[in-house]
Amino acid sequence: MNLSRVFLILLILCALIPFLRSKKMLVTLVIVASFGSVFYFFMYEKFDWKVEGFRSNPNLKTVRADWKGNPVNPQGRFLNDPVTPLPAFGELWRWQTETNPQKQEKKTDTFRLNVTKNSDFLHSNEDCVVWLGHATFFIRLNGVTFLTDPVLDSPSFLMKRFSELPVAISDLKNLDYIIVSHDHRDHCDEQSLKALAPQNPNAVYLTGLGVETVFGDWVKNTKIQSAGWFQAYQTDTTKIEVIYLPARHWGRRYLNDTNKNLWGSYLIRANGKSVYFGSDSGYGAHYQELGQWLGGVDVALLGVGAYKPEWFMSASHMGPKDAVKSAHELKAKRFIPMHYGTFDLSDEPLGDPYRALQELQKKPENQGFIQLAGVGEVVRL
Known part of the structure; x- marks a missing residue:
């Protein structure tokens, strides 16, 4: 994650602080932002979603004639077929901060x-x-x-x-x-x-x-x-x-x-x-x-x-x-x-x-x- 993105996250945090209604909300915001930053860096920012090759076990029989193997990215990490990237930080943020409509039912x-x-x-x-x-x-x-x-x-x-x-x-x-x-x-x-x-x-x-x-x-x-x-x-x-x-x-x-x-x-x-x-x-x-x-x-x-x-x-x-x-x-x-x-x-x-x-x-x-x-x-x- 480059410094400009770190700076942007800090700016967003500072901008939201005046609107927080409780200490609990502040703690929640910090936790979500911190986790989100790590999530974005390790799982999304650094991950290449381009198909570079295919992998299989050469010691096992492939039973579908037209199957090339599992698609992998340039770092050898596996991809779905078709490729489906993991959720971005904004989607994680939305999930963690929005109200669960079944919250009371769940309790x-x-x-x-x-x-x-x-x-x-x-x-x-x-x-x-x-x-x-x-x-x-x-x-x-x-x-x-x-x-x-x-x-x-x-x-x-x-x-x-x-x-x-x-x-x-x-x-x-x-x-x-x-x-x-x-x-x-x-x-x-x-x-x-x-x-x-x-x-x-x-x-x-x-x-x-x-x-x-x-x-x-x-x-x-x-x-x-x-x-x-x-x-x-x-x-x-x-x-x-x-x-x-x-x-x-x-x-x-x-x-x-x-x-x-x-x-x-x-x-x-x-x-x-x-x-x-x-x-x-x-x-x-x-x-x-x-x-x-x-x-x-x-x-x-x-x-x-x-x-x-x-x-x-x-x-x-x-x-x-x-x-x-x-x-x-x-x-x-x-x-x-x-x-x-x-x-x-x-x-x-x-x-x-x-x-x-x-x-x-x-x-x-x-x-x-x-x-x-x-x-x-x-x-x-």
């Missing part, structure tokens, strides 16, 4: 997810999907077991967990695969991965390019495969097939590693059955393209929370309406919503996505399509 909302304490599914052989909260699912297909984006407690003191786990962490053992879709802390949690590692010594970790550098030391496991979009992981394809696919999102673990590590979604397929795990994604043309390319999926697991204000969040998260639309475009037979009710990550009340989905269920095209699974509920495939 009084007592919604909690229904949790069924149940570990029987872990000892079964049937094909199933079980939501464990947020973006964590237990999936069994053709006898092969998966755990997606394991965040099994509060990732930090800033992120309180509002739903219990339906099983004890110690019960999550002898898994075949552990999926880590991207590096954000509500999807890639150090304590959860460290807890799972010793009780899953033979698990293979499936992630995106670069993300292995974040958690590799935590799990002390050399069985990590990192893929680019439209790349198939090395599995016993007579039993299971797993492909890393596009998502419209971004990556960052710290202040200066924006988009250093890739983000994505997953197709898990075996014996004519398929599960699409969408992880984090804003709405985009990739859903319709994937629906046409894949020819449909049995179940789509898509996020519906952390979506307000929509003008700010829609680039990286979907709300209920867009998620339902995306699931239809994927040609899914069933849609199970996720990424809501477990953590408070944005402006909407915890129960807002659930209530919106209940209304959407009433539409003829969504009856029997939207499955509002509870945490711990076994959904058979």
Whole structure:
């Protein structure tokens, strides 16, 4: 950030001070301006949004013939396709200073997810999907077991967990695969991965390019495969097939590693059955393209929370309406919503996505399509 911009920010601060009505407003202004300056410098000012080349894992098979690889900028940082720059400082400032129209509703909302304490599914052989909260699912297909984006407690003191786990962490053992879709802390949690590692010594970790550098030391496991979009992981394809696919999102673990590590979604397929795990994604043309390319999926697991204000969040998260639309475009037979009710990550009340989905269920095209699974509920495939 050059000195002229620093001077401009200081001038704006000085100009606003006389209009502040309280000490609290002054403190808020200083915090937002300071964070905004850092945000602008590290995430926007220094980031080059020009496509310079393409990256993939040369050791993995690319399953789409016309795919060049993931677009990267001149510094080798990943970009969405099409390129979607992160919000500018002015947009961040607007979000942090405008009034949340659901502020009072959020304060009084007592919604909690229904949790069924149940570990029987872990000892079964049937094909199933079980939501464990947020973006964590237990999936069994053709006898092969998966755990997606394991965040099994509060990732930090800033992120309180509002739903219990339906099983004890110690019960999550002898898994075949552990999926880590991207590096954000509500999807890639150090304590959860460290807890799972010793009780899953033979698990293979499936992630995106670069993300292995974040958690590799935590799990002390050399069985990590990192893929680019439209790349198939090395599995016993007579039993299971797993492909890393596009998502419209971004990556960052710290202040200066924006988009250093890739983000994505997953197709898990075996014996004519398929599960699409969408992880984090804003709405985009990739859903319709994937629906046409894949020819449909049995179940789509898509996020519906952390979506307000929509003008700010829609680039990286979907709300209920867009998620339902995306699931239809994927040609899914069933849609199970996720990424809501477990953590408070944005402006909407915890129960807002659930209530919106209940209304959407009433539409003829969504009856029997939207499955509002509870945490711990076994959904058979």
